[in-house]
Structure formats: C-alpha cells, structure tokens
Amino acid sequence: MINKPVIKLTLLFTLICFFQIQAQGYKGDPDVSLETARQLAFNQHRKQAQDTLLNVLNKYPEYHDVRSFLASTYAWDGDYKKARKEFAYVIEKAPENKDNWIAAIKNESWSEAHFEAVEMTKKALKLFPNDAELLLLKATALKNTNNTVEAKNTIKEVLIQNPDDQKAQEFLTELGNTAFTNSVGLKAAVDVYSKVFDPMQYYTFSYGKQTKYGNIIAKYNFNRRFNENGSQLEFDLYPKITKGLYAYINLGFADSPIFPDLKYGAELYKSLPHGLEISAGFRNLKYSTNTSIYTGSIGWYTGNSYWSLRPYFTPIDGNTSTSGAINYRKYRSNADNYLSFTFSMGTSPEVNQFIFSTNDTPIVNLKTERLNVGYFFTTHKNKNAWSAQFDVAHQEISFNPGNYFWVYSLTVSWDLRFK
Structure with a gap:
C-alpha cells in the first residue's frame, strides 16, 4: 500500500509542475499533462486541472481526449453550459467516439435538460445501433420526461439482445413500480370581470388512460356562465402513428x-x-352556424426550456381573423414540473368560447391581449400532479366595440395517477 507521505509528495510534485507550466507557457508533453490533469482532478484540484488542460488545448486544439476530459470536469463542477460547448466540439470532430456521446448525454441529464438528453440519445443510436449503454441512457431520459411507456419499450430492446442484463432488469422493475397508466383529475377555474358580466365558473372531471397506442382522455365539463348552467362531454385522443409522428383528435x-x-x-x-416539433390541424365548433378554425404550432425544446408559437386562422364572412399565442416553459425535475408563461393577442373561438351564443354569429375580430402564468408540480413520487394558473386579459366588449373590460382568471387542478 502506498503510504500517505508518498501521496503528498506526488501531489506536491504535480502542483509544482502545474505552476511551472503557468509561469513559462506550455512546452511539455501533452500526454503527460493529461495524466497530470487527471491526478489533479481526481484529488479535488479541478481548477488547476482545468488550467492545465486549457494550456494544452492552446497548443493542441484538436487533442480531443484533453477537451473531452475538460468537459467532464466542467460537468462535475455543475458548469453544464461550458461542458455542453466542449462536448459539442468533440462530437462534431470525432462522432465515432461513443464515450464522448455518453458523457455528453449524462451532462444533459445532470443539468435536468431531459428532452435534450432524449434527442442526443436518438442521434447517438443512429451511429451505434442497439447499443445497450445508450439505450439505458435513452430510457432514463424518457422516464425523466414522464414518457414511461416508451421508456419500457426501450428497456425491452436491451433485454431482447441480452436477457441477463441486470441493469436493464432492475430498471424495468423500477419502471413497473413507478409507472402510472391511469389518472383521474379535477380542475376548477373562475373568471372575474371588471364590469358587465358576473363571475363565470368552470369545472372539469377527467379520466386518462395511457396505452402503447397513445393516450386517451375523457372529460366532463360543467360551466356556469351568463347565469346559466351547462355541461359538455369531451374526448381527447393522442394516437401514435409512427416514430416521431403522432396525432391529436x-x-x-x-x-x-x-x-x-x-x-x-x-x-x-x-x-x-x-429539438424542433411542428404541427398543423383544424377545429370546428357548431353553434347556430359552423365555425372552422385552422391552427398549427412550432415548438422547440432547448435544454430544460420549451418555446412554442401557435397561430389561429378563422375564416368568416369572406374575411379571416388571425390570433396567436407564444408560450415559454422552464422545466425542473421532469415534464410535469415547470413554470409557464403565455402571451396571446386576438380572439380565438376555440379558446374564448364565452363570447359566442346560439343566436349570434361568432365574433372573432375582437381585440384582446392576455397574459397567463402557471406553475405545475408533482408530489409523492409523481403520483399527484398539481397546477395553479393566473390569467389577466384586456378584452374588447363584443356588443360594444371600442370599449374594454379586464378579466382576471384563476385556475387550479389536481390529477391522481395510479396503475
């Protein structure tokens, strides 16, 4: 066994070499310097290790092992942005190095950029098809985005190749214990108007089922508006068509x-x-007349953030009304924990149904500005999902164009998940 004085002398010698390099500029053997940096990093002297590695890269910028180890030290320090930049460089220059992909994917997971981790595993698996280590990383990222069904399918791919893979077996068991395929939910909301209208109330009871073919949600909506009560039965389906392609019905x-x-x-x-996603579709509302709405979206997952832009186009009486909304989400631990901001302009019949009645043609040219702030979170091992949203709108009065009222809205929801 190596005694402590020898270890201390080795570290002292390493530090002396480091300071000589700093004082004189880099003139040494890059392989020796890499090994020196490793010793420094593994003995809690990461700042000195990083300076050594940077000195090597100043002279040998294409020494990818040096840059990759530098990126790893940044990731260990929690400096994920710096690590991401260095990993991106070595992956672009040497995509055939699987270890760089694995380290880069782990950096995204540690930074809680789980959607980015999923995308990186997809790219890596194109270069290293059916690689068990990459598939496990993909399954982990999918689990962290709450896509448990796809995570299970990914783990099963590992077990098809190697039924005795202990890590995959343990992961599948863990997914079986934590995956929820059923949910029931309650949502309540109230709109308070600065003038004209009394407060309006909205309630929804829902049941959701997650299947390998996609999600199914049944909803019962009960509203009290204009001093009248009304209810609606509604169904949402999200069928999977093929990899990377799904629908909403x-x-x-x-x-x-x-x-x-x-x-x-x-x-x-x-x-x-x-990390991009696009969509296109339509909605149709039948009051006394039919109203068709055409919509689509552009979404972008970047790190642990998500941006989306959604316009609405509503043809009516030979004209087309246009409205739109931009949404930003900042994700935390997984896809159910995030802060959301939405700003919208214009009026869409799909969103603002309260301005329509059975006797009047829908009014879609009203001027409206709206800001929504929402906080979404889970408790008790993701079994309970909660949300609270506050919304303020400056809305033109439908029967008195040019005059406005303010609308203040509060929405709370709770979902209980079970197997």
Whole structure:
C-alpha cells in the first residue's frame, strides 16, 4: 500500500509542475499533462486541472481526449453550459467516439435538460445501433420526461439482445413500480370581470388512460356562465402513428347554449431534428352556424426550456381573423414540473368560447391581449400532479366595440395517477 507521505509528495510534485507550466507557457508533453490533469482532478484540484488542460488545448486544439476530459470536469463542477460547448466540439470532430456521446448525454441529464438528453440519445443510436449503454441512457431520459411507456419499450430492446442484463432488469422493475397508466383529475377555474358580466365558473372531471397506442382522455365539463348552467362531454385522443409522428383528435358533445352543440378537431405533430416539433390541424365548433378554425404550432425544446408559437386562422364572412399565442416553459425535475408563461393577442373561438351564443354569429375580430402564468408540480413520487394558473386579459366588449373590460382568471387542478 502506498503510504500517505508518498501521496503528498506526488501531489506536491504535480502542483509544482502545474505552476511551472503557468509561469513559462506550455512546452511539455501533452500526454503527460493529461495524466497530470487527471491526478489533479481526481484529488479535488479541478481548477488547476482545468488550467492545465486549457494550456494544452492552446497548443493542441484538436487533442480531443484533453477537451473531452475538460468537459467532464466542467460537468462535475455543475458548469453544464461550458461542458455542453466542449462536448459539442468533440462530437462534431470525432462522432465515432461513443464515450464522448455518453458523457455528453449524462451532462444533459445532470443539468435536468431531459428532452435534450432524449434527442442526443436518438442521434447517438443512429451511429451505434442497439447499443445497450445508450439505450439505458435513452430510457432514463424518457422516464425523466414522464414518457414511461416508451421508456419500457426501450428497456425491452436491451433485454431482447441480452436477457441477463441486470441493469436493464432492475430498471424495468423500477419502471413497473413507478409507472402510472391511469389518472383521474379535477380542475376548477373562475373568471372575474371588471364590469358587465358576473363571475363565470368552470369545472372539469377527467379520466386518462395511457396505452402503447397513445393516450386517451375523457372529460366532463360543467360551466356556469351568463347565469346559466351547462355541461359538455369531451374526448381527447393522442394516437401514435409512427416514430416521431403522432396525432391529436378531439370530439365534444353538449346540449346547452353556453357550449357548442358539437365540436371536433384534429392535428398532426411531427418531431424534427434539433429539438424542433411542428404541427398543423383544424377545429370546428357548431353553434347556430359552423365555425372552422385552422391552427398549427412550432415548438422547440432547448435544454430544460420549451418555446412554442401557435397561430389561429378563422375564416368568416369572406374575411379571416388571425390570433396567436407564444408560450415559454422552464422545466425542473421532469415534464410535469415547470413554470409557464403565455402571451396571446386576438380572439380565438376555440379558446374564448364565452363570447359566442346560439343566436349570434361568432365574433372573432375582437381585440384582446392576455397574459397567463402557471406553475405545475408533482408530489409523492409523481403520483399527484398539481397546477395553479393566473390569467389577466384586456378584452374588447363584443356588443360594444371600442370599449374594454379586464378579466382576471384563476385556475387550479389536481390529477391522481395510479396503475
């Protein structure tokens, strides 16, 4: 066994070499310097190790092992942005090095950029098909985005190749213990107007089922508006079509003047490289007349953030009304924990149904500005999902154009998940 005085002398010699390099500029053997940096880093002298590595890179910028180890030290220090930059460089220059991909994916996971980690594993698996280590990293990232069904399918790919893989077996067991495929939910909301209207109330009871073909959600909506009560039965489906392609289908029925008699719609979503997603679809609302709305979206997952832009186009009486919303989400531990900000302008019949009645043609040219802030979080091992949203709108009065009121809204929701 090496005694402590020898270890101390070795570290002292390493530090002396480091300071000589700093004083004279780099003139040494890069392989020796890399090994010196490793000793420094593994003995809690990471700042000195990083300075040594940077000195080597000043003279040998294409020494990828040096840059990769530098990126790893940044990741260990929690400086994920610096690590991401260095990993991106070595992966671009040497994509055939699997270890760099693995380290880069772990950096994204440690920084809680789980959507980015999923995208990176997809790219890596194109170069290293069916690689067990990469598949495990992908399954972990999918789990962290609450895509437990896809995480299970990914782990099963590992077990098909190697049924005795202990890590994969343990992961599958863990998923089985924590994965929830059913949920029931309650949502309550109230709109308070600065003038004209009394407060309006909204309640929703829902049941959701997650299947390998996609998600199904059934909802019962009860509203009290204009001193009238009304209810609506609604269904949302999210069928998976193929890898990176899924759909949204909506169908609703009501027998109340404060809801459309019939509503239906569909939208197609396509994942693109670099964390992008696009969609296109339509909605149809049947009051006394039919109103068709055409919409789509552009979404972008970057790190642990998400941006989306959604316009609405509503043709009516030979004209087309346009409205739109931009949304930003800052994710925390997983896809159910985030802070959301949405700003919208214009009026969409899909979102602002309260301005329509069975006797009047829908008014879609009203001027509106709206800001929504929401906080979404989970408790008790993600079994309970909660949300609270506050919304303020400056809305033109439908029967008195040019005059406005303020609308203040509060929404709270709770979902209970179970197997």
